Amino acid sequence: MKNQLHLLGSRQGTYSWGEKSIMLINDKGRLALISVSGDPAAEIGQEEAGGQNVYVRQVGLALAxxxxRVDMFTRRIDPEQANIVQHAPNCRTIRLTAGPVQFINRDDAFGYLPEFVKQFQAFQKQEGYQYPLVHTNYWLSSWVGMELKKLQPLKQIHTYHSLGAVKYRSVSHLPAIASTRLAVEKACLETADRIVATSPQEEEHMRNLVSGKGMIEIVPCGTDIQRMGSIARQDARQQLGIPREAKVVLYVGRFDRRKGIETLVRAIAKSRWQGNADLRLMIAGGYRPGQSDGMECDRIKTIVQELGLNEIVTFPGRLTDAELPSYYAAANVCVVPSHYEPFGLVAIEAMACGTPVVASKVGGLQFTVVPEVTGLLVPPQDEAAFAEAIDRILSNPAWGEQLGEIGRQRVEIAMSWESVAYRLTSVYSKLLAQSAVQSVQKPQVAA
Incomplete structure (x- = not known):
């Protein structure tokens, strides 16, 4: 019972257990974050390295x-990668070998999940302990979590990051994995001990499109409010060589058709600021030549050229963690034109830097961005609507400053990684307390 009670501690103090009072230490125990297809130690902006990677890494660090004691498990995709990356004293990424040690598109990774489960169990055996709780991320990891629950006692928490039921509504040809993904997502919602929705809109999609069963709790995503917002606009512009009076529009994210970059480029072409020497569009994101993100980048550059925008559009490439705050701060407006986003980390990063946001009125962006208060929401893939929204902010700098200030306040209050970690800790602690009670109450079998 002592070990079971040890897992209950949410902070140092005295806790009652029946008629006994027990002192618990601040060590909350071990926790596994599983992100098969999103390496927490990866460079953000590479192919399929975006919001999920940031979420898992930052949540892990904040929980630590x-x-x-946080271990983040992912799939190894390069023989040069370290098996273990230590991020902080109690937070590390552990790369397991499952299938060929090379990059594999998410839609092709399902067949290697049984091997991932075996490697996870082998790691536990090697370390001499089992994780009482796993927090899985994305549908591939949810399958891993459900399989592990069959093999050992544990509590599973899951964050979807993207729902197939939503994604597949906007594609003309379903991938071969579609039926499997939909079935796994439904099974996870109905069997996981807790589902974490990052917005009320995501919860609504789960209920309407996946299943009416299961336990859902809303915990938003977060951002680093110390790092984001650490530099003033004019200081950032001086650092980046951007003219003081420039009208700067910023996109940050992967090169993926679903991110709606084409809509943004065509909106800029329709802007009434087009032809003004002060207008700038920065499209920031990493890509790999010959891969899907590299081909999308080439396609966007072709559109830029066709529209005669070469003089005002720049591609700064993948931005490092150190560079991001300066780019956000330098912009007059940050645009998130995604076809769908469960949450939208870029939006709150921009808001944390005091930059107003124009975003698609989809998914969690409807929760993240408060229309006319922290930015503007417009229909997805509507070039004219995006152009009008961008122009409204560029044409009224004082209002843009006000939107940015309120956006910063909103993030400070509810969307720091620390606040996210506190809310997750509450969920974890309740589930572990249930485990301890169930274990104590479980009838003993006579020898």
Missing amino acids: KQGW
Whole structure:
């Protein structure tokens, strides 16, 4: 019972257990974050390295600060990668070999998940302990979590990051994996001990499109409010060589058709600021030549050229963590033109830097961005609507500053990684307490 009670501690103090009072230490125990297809140690902006990677890494770091011993598991995709990356004293990424040690598109990774489960169990055996709780991320990882629950006692928490039921509504040809993904997502919602929705809109999609069963709790995504917002606009512009009076529009994210970059480029071509020497569009994101993101980048550059925008559009490439705050701060407006986003990390990063956001009125962006308060929402893939929204902010700098200030306040109050970690800790602690009670109450079998 002592070990079971040890898992319940949410902070140092005295806790009652029946008629006994027990002192618990600040060590909350071990926790596994599983992100098969999103390496927490990857460079953000590479192919299929975006919001999920940021979420898992930052949640892991914040949970470690609160007393958890966090191991983040992902699939190894390069023989040169380290097997273990230590991010902080109690937070590390562990890369497991499952299938060929090379990049594999997410839609092609399902067949290697049984091997991932075996490698996870082998790691536990090697370390001499089992994780009482796993927090899985994306549908591939949810399958891993459900399989592990069949093999050992544990509590599973899951964050979807993207729902196939939503994604597949906007594609003309379903991938071969579609039926499998939909079935796994439904099974996870109905069997996981807790589902974490990052917005009310995502919860609504789960209920309407996936299943009416299951336990859902809303915990938004977060951002680093110390790092984001650490530099003033004019200081950022001086650092980046951007003219003081320039009208700067910024996109940050992967090169993927679903991110709606083409819509943004065509909106800029329709802007009434087009032809003004002060207008700038920066499209920031990494890509690999010959891969899907590299081909999308080439396609966008072709559109830029066809529209005669070469003089005002720049591609700064993948931005490092150190560079991001300066680019966000330098912009007059940050645009998130995605066809769908469960949450939209870029939006809150921009808001944390005091930059107003124009975003598609889809998914969690409807929760993240408050229309006319922290930015503007417009129909997805509507070039004219995006052009009008961008122009409204560029044409009224004082209002843009006001939107940015309120956006910063909103993020400070509810969307720091620390606040996200506190809310997740509450969920974890309740589930582990249930495990301890169930274990104590479980009838003993006579020898």
